[in-house]
Amino acid sequence: MTTPPPPPPPQERPVIPLTKRAEKPRQTTPVVSLSKSPRTTPETPSSTTDTPPAPPVAPNRPLTPEEPAPAPLAGSGDAPASSTEPGSAPRSGRRRVVLLSAAVAAVVVALAAAVVVVVRPDFGSQTTTVADTLTGGTFPTAPTAAWSLEPSTVVPGSDSYFFNPLFGEQDYERPGAIVDGERAFVAARDGSTRSTTIAAVDATDGTVEWTHVIDNFGGCANATLDGRLPCIDRGSTPGSSSVQFLDASTGAADSTHEVAAYVGAVYVSGSDLYVSGWDQNAEASVISKGTVDDPTASWSRSYPDDRCSVTGSGDSNTFDVVGDVLVKNSGTSVVANTADGDLVISNTGYSYPMGGRAVMASRCPDNPSSGEFTPAIVSSDGLTTATPQDFPVDYAFVADADPSAPFLYRGGGALDPVTGDFRWARPDLADKTSEAAMIGSTIIVPSGDVTEALDVATGDTLWTAPRYGATVDATDGRAFLSTAGSTLAAFSLADGSELWSVPLYPLDERGGTLEPVGDGFLYVGSGVLHRFDPTGPPAGAIAAGDADAGSSDSSDSYVTACGTPPTVTPTEVTTDSGALVVTMEVRATCPAGDVLSSDAMRLSITRGGANVASAVFDMSEAPLAIPGADTTGSGSSGGGNSSVQQSFRFPVGSFWLPPDSSTGSTRGSTSAGTRYVVDCDRGSSSGARAQLGTAVEPVTASAPAEPVTGTSETAAFDALRAIANADRPIILRNLGERWVPQLSSKKPGLVADGMTWNNSSTLAEHLDLRLRYPNVKLMWSGEWSVFSFSDFWVTAAGATFSDPAGANRWCDQNGLDADHCFAKLISATHPIAGSTASR
Numbered sequence: 010m011t012t013p014p015p016p017p018p019p020q021e022r023p024v025i026p027l028t029k030r031a032e033k034p035r036q037t038t039p040v041v042s043l044s045k046s047p048r049t050t051p052e053t054p055s056s057t058t059d060t061p062p063a064p065p066v067a068p069n070r071p072l073t074p075e076e077p078a079p080a081p082l083a084g085s086g087d088a089p090a091s092s093t094e095p096g097s098a099p100r101s102g103r104r105r106v107v108l109l110s111a112a113v114a115a116v117v118v119a120l121a122a123a124v125v126v127v128v129r130p131d132f133g134s135q136t137t138t139v140a141d142t143l144t145g146g147t148f149p150t151a152p153t154a155a156w157s158l159e160p161s162t163v164v165p166g167s168d169s170y171f172f173n174p175l176f177g178e179q180d181y182e183r184p185g186a187i188v189d190g191e192r193a194f195v196a197a198r199d200g201s202t203r204s205t206t207i208a209a210v211d212a213t214d215g216t217v218e219w220t221h222v223i224d225n226f227g228g229c230a231n232a233t234l235d236g237r238l239p240c241i242d243r244g245s246t247p248g249s250s251s252v253q254f255l256d257a258s259t260g261a262a263d264s265t266h267e268v269a270a271y272v273g274a275v276y277v278s279g280s281d282l283y284v285s286g287w288d289q290n291a292e293a294s295v296i297s298k299g300t301v302d303d304p305t306a307s308w309s310r311s312y313p314d315d316r317c318s319v320t321g322s323g324d325s326n327t328f329d330v331v332g333d334v335l336v337k338n339s340g341t342s343v344v345a346n347t348a349d350g351d352l353v354i355s356n357t358g359y360s361y362p363m364g365g366r367a368v369m370a371s372r373c374p375d376n377p378s379s380g381e382f383t384p385a386i387v388s389s390d391g392l393t394t395a396t397p398q399d400f401p402v403d404y405a406f407v408a409d410a411d412p413s414a415p416f417l418y419r420g421g422g423a424l425d426p427v428t429g430d431f432r433w434a435r436p437d438l439a440d441k442t443s444e445a446a447m448i449g450s451t452i453i454v455p456s457g458d459v460t461e462a463l464d465v466a467t468g469d470t471l472w473t474a475p476r477y478g479a480t481v482d483a484t485d486g487r488a489f490l491s492t493a494g495s496t497l498a499a500f501s502l503a504d505g506s507e508l509w510s511v512p513l514y515p516l517d518e519r520g521g522t523l524e525p526v527g528d529g530f531l532y533v534g535s536g537v538l539h540r541f542d543p544t545g546p547p548a549g550a551i552a553a554g555d556a557d558a559g560s561s562d563s564s565d566s567y568v569t570a571c572g573t574p575p576t577v578t579p580t581e582v583t584t585d586s587g588a589l590v591v592t593m594e595v596r597a598t599c600p601a602g603d604v605l606s607s608d609a610m611r612l613s614i615t616r617g618g619a620n621v622a623s624a625v626f627d628m629s630e631a632p633l634a635i636p637g638a639d640t641t642g643s644g645s646s647g648g649g650n651s652s653v654q655q656s657f658r659f660p661v662g663s664f665w666l667p668p669d670s671s672t673g674s675t676r677g678s679t680s681a682g683t684r685y686v687v688d689c690d691r692g693s694s695s696g697a698r699a700q701l702g703t704a705v706e707p708v709t710a711s712a713p714a715e716p717v718t719g720t721s722e723t724a725a726f727d728a729l730r731a732i733a734n735a736d737r738p739i740i741l742r743n744l745g746e747r748w749v750p751q752l753s754s755k756k757p758g759l760v761a762d763g764m765t766w767n768n769s770s771t772l773a774e775h776l777d778l779r780l781r782y783p784n785v786k787l788m789w790s791g792e793w794s795v796f797s798f799s800d801f802w803v804t805a806a807g808a809t810f811s812d813p814a815g816a817n818r819w820c821d822q823n824g825l826d827a828d829h830c831f832a833k834l835i836s837a838t839h840p841i842a843g844s845t846a847s848r
Contacts (some may be wrong), residue, residue: 143408146528146543147485148499151509154539155529156215160197163208163217168200170535174207176228176241176274177327184521186210186533189233189257192218193524193531195538196226207240209260212526212540219260223253232277233257235301237264239275239282252284254301266304270295273339274328281307281347285328287340294341296350310350312343317358317373329362332389332738336360336368344370346391353391358382363416364407365389366426369400386416386429390738395429405446408484413731414465414617417442417452423468427734432618433468446481446489449684450617451502453489455479460505466618474505483523483530486548490530492521497532497541513539568602568634568699575603575635577612579685580654582668584780589622589664590707593687595635596652602637604699607692612657613717615686619731620717620724622664624710626657631706634699656707661776663713665728688717725768729775729787729802736786744786744835747809748816748846751833752778752825754790754803775804782806782823788835795836795844805833813846820848 160169172178173185174196187194191212196205205226209218227241227250237254242265244250252266252275270286277283284304285296292314299306327338334353337343342357359382360370367389371382386395401416401424415423415432421439423432441456451471452463460479462471476493479500483490488499488508498510513521513532521534528547532539581592591614597603605628613623635653716724755761755771764770779785784807791799810816813832820830832846 142406142483142523142525143548144483144485144490144525144528144530144543145548147487147545147548148490148541148543149487149508149545151499151511152529152541152544153511154532155542156540158210158215158217158538160536163195163197163220164199164206166199166201169197170200171195171197171533171538172535173533174205174226174229174240175231176276179205179226179228182535184533184535186524186531186538187229187231187238188212188524188526188531189238191527192257193526193533193538194229194238195533207238207255207260209257210538212531215538215540218258221255221260221262227272228274230275230277230282234277234280234282237301239277239301241272241275243272250286252304264301274337276328276330278330278347281330283328283330283335285337285339294337294339294343296335296337296343296345298347298350308350310345312341312345312352314341317356327361331362331365331368332391333741334368334387334389334391336362336370342370344368344387354385354387361403363401363403363426366412369403371400384429386426388427388734390741395425395427397424397429398431399424402443404452405444405481406483407447408449408486412617412735413619414447417445423465432466435463435468444480446484448484448486448489448502450686453481453502455481460500462502462505466615472503472505474500476500476505483525485543485545490523492523492532494520513537568597568604568637568701570606571597571599571601571603571637573598574689574691575605577687577689579614579687582685584667585658586780587777588658588660588709588780589667590656590658591622591685592654592656594652595633595655597635597637600637602701603635604632605635605691606632606699608711609692611688611690611692611714613688613690613714615688615717616666616684618718619666619727620719621666621685622659623714623716624657624659624663625712625714626708627711628708631708632699633705634701636701655705658707658709660710661780662773663710664776665716665724665772666731667776667779722768725772729768729772730789732775732787733789733792733802736788737792740786740788740835741837744805744807744809746834746836746839748811748813748832748834749809750806750816750819750823750825750830752782752785752804752806752830754801756801771802775802778804778806784808793835793837795834795839795841797841805835817846817848 160171161167163169163171170182171184172182172195173187174194175185175187178185179196182198193210193212195208195210197208198205203226204222204224207221207223207226207229209220210216211218223240223242225243227243229238229240236257238257240253240255242251242253250268250270250272252268252272253262254264254266255261256263266284268284268286270288272284272286274285275282276285280300281298282300282304283296283298285294287293288295288311291311294312294314295309296312297305297307297309299308327336329336330347333347335343335345335347338360342360343352344354344357344360345352354370354372356373357370358373360368363369363386368387370385370387372385374381374383384397384400386397386401397418399418399420399422401418404417407414413426416426418424419440419442420434421436421442422434424430425432438454438456438461442454444456445452445454447453447465450465452465454461454463455476458475459473460476461473463469464471479493480491481489482492484502485499486502488501491498491500492513495513496510497513499508500506501508513534514537521532521537524531524533526540527542529540529542532541575598576596578594578596579591580594583590583592595605608627608629610626610628611623612626614621633653633655713721715721718724719727753774755766755774757767757771759766775785775787779787786805786807788803788805790796790801790803793803796803806819808816808819810819810832813834816832817830820827820832823830827848831848834844836844
């Protein structure tokens with residue numbers, strides 16, 4: 010399929026004016042300031058420092074590119090992005106997967122005849138971060154419920170029901186639970202009273218561990234903190250709102266924080282607690298950051314109402330933390346720095362998180378009556394990285410996908426998460442992607458009576474399957490699980506075919522959702538909770554018994570080359586002292602098995618369209634035998650598990666991205682449709698024959714190969730940008746305002762060390778240093794205030810010292826001369842003077 014060209018940006022856009030709905034707190038709870046000593050939000054200063062010109066001659070030593078930090082966002086929020094070059098979005102602090110619950114997007118944007126119409130959404134819509142939606146185990150066959158729990162067990166009565174206790178969800182009584190390890194928190198009511206019972210359920214056996222009643226329930230936090238679950242009690246009299254901290258083991262409210270405000274959200278991020286409310290007298294949002302013992306310990310800020318805000322009513326609360334940025338969209342739109350509460354971007358009409366990778370904010374129009382908002386994508390480190398040509402929408406959830414994977418947009422297509430440029434267009438899917446889910450390199454789009462799978466890199470249709478009312482609620486990496494109607498079903502990620510389905514009883518008129526817990530998952534409906542355990546091996550791994558099955562007679566088993574290439578799926582990605590090491594599941598596509606024996610087998614790996622590695626391997630000396638469904642031997646269970654595990658080494662020069670350049674995880678893709686994609690050109694293996702059970706040591710590439718997309722030079726530039734993006738928040742947190750050993754600084758065209766440098770040689774040097782020394786990081790000099798020039802890639806060791814003498818001593822201890830190692834102060838605010846100490 011030929012990728013259709015992206016729609017051009019509109020020249021003149023008739024716009025439907027947006028009418029602001031005022032915040033509507035409950036009438037029984039007047040609102041005052043959350044903080045005892047409210048502070049107004051200071052204006053963020055602009056930078057007044059110009060970038061110095063490039064140097065005319067490169068000195069005969071490692072350059073120290075030094076340049077003032079980029080200007081912070083101020084006033085209306087207009088400021089340059091951290092970089093306009095392509096590259097991965099900054100890494101977010103996430104676990105194995107990044108997920109968002111299905112929600113209606115905050116804007117509706119229609120692309121037709123180059124006309125963009127912005128319509129204010131229903132105020133109940135919101136996006137909420139939920140638990141991981143990749144199950145720990147697999148479900149190749151239909152499971153049976155290990156246990157079931159009905160709401161009458163928690164709240165007696167035939168009309169009792171469960172709902173999600175998460176703040177914002179509780180007002181709409183949507184199904185769901187807050188999962189904490191093997192414990193799940195649910196809310197229940199009996200229909201005759203507004204009192205809410207919070208229940209802790211042991212997810213291993215369905216036992217109700219404790220219950221706690223809150224009369225004026227305002228929702229609970231997304232996670233526990235210090236063994237306690239923060240929950241909102243909005244009180245029965247004006248000014249009596251409070252946050253109760255429930256002991257997660259007993260349910261006892263062991264402490265209470267009184268809040269003089271209408272509290273809409275409590276949110277846990279790492280070791281920090283955020284409390285968000287609305288001050289009706291001041292017409293301002295109020296947010297504090299602190300701890301369980303003191304919720305205002307870090308800071309408490311007030312954000313006056315912006316007249317252009319088009320956020321939802323007081324009953325709808327969206328609050329999330331994305332890296333170093335918090336986003337609130339209720340009453341007023343707030344996008345602020347988590348460190349001190351300062352606005353990252355001001356004067357926004359609405360904002361919402363984008364899958365743990367970024368925040369989508371809409372700048373208010375110069376003329377409020379026009380309603381013509383400008384989109385801005387704010388990265389997780391608080392820098393505006395893109396002004397896209399259309400408003401992106403978030404996925405229902407994202408599982409094992411690369412951070413560089415695109416955002417979808419309402420008009421039908423995909424946007425680059427860093428530049429905001431159109432990647433591909435699918436106008437036939439306009440307004441049909443609000444429930445789309447991204448699972449690795451596949452986007453699943455349920456729409457009406459058809460479910461369609463798209464290639465995340467190109468937008469090409471991989472398959473379509475007739476299915477009315479299908480949802481995408483979770484995945485085990487091989488299939489996606491759906492709870493349409495009162496049926497739980499699994500559908501293949503490979504072709505959309507139904508693998509199995511089981512009825513859910515009792516029937517659940519309100520529907521339900523899936524919450525992974527342990528190796529399995531909970532079905533959480535309004536009328537029942539079910540626990541389902543896996544029926545197959547762990548997700549992405551071969552069951553322990555399978556690896557050895559049949560090995561006793563493997564000496565008599567041989568396989569020959571198959572006419573179609575095997576499927577190659579990474580299961581683990583690590584590094585050693587000189588190479589990227591990728592362990593892959595190699596699966597035969599022929600029932601009789603396969604063998605790889607060419608002296609020129611090419612393996613090329615990408616993630617979300619970004620080049621990772623590409624090299625040629627000589628398999629002629631030690632062919633790799635792969636069992637088939639009809640064979641026995643190592644890797645085969647006699648039941649047709651036709652695969653083996655094999656490690657391949659990509660030396661420096663044949664790979665671009667280390668495993669910590671995006672998620673920090675060493676785990677690779679776990680099955681078809683996950684984040685790493687391998688293109689295998691097996692070369693000539695005609696007539697080859699190999700014995701099963703023969704161990705093959707890790708194979709080292711014999712030569713580098715061209716990348717899948719672009720050239721080696723463009724791939725190197727993209728990788729440098731991605732690595733610097735991923736390293737920057739770590740540097741700010743761990744290296745900032747400290748002395749470190751600087752090891753290199755290079756840019757294309759620089760003549761140094763007897764050669765002319767380009768992106769490829771710069772990347773190779775950085776990766777070599779990164780593998781040789783601990784915690785080596787990469788910086789783009791234009792993003793730091795201590796460098797004189799703005800266009801150098803700077804490599805520094807991660808060893809930090811309080812003075813330059815310590816950093817220079819590290820250079821001596823590691824045998825590096827003065828031309829290739831010296832002390833450098835890392836800072837985004839310190840002046841250039843005094844930031845370098847030569848040896």
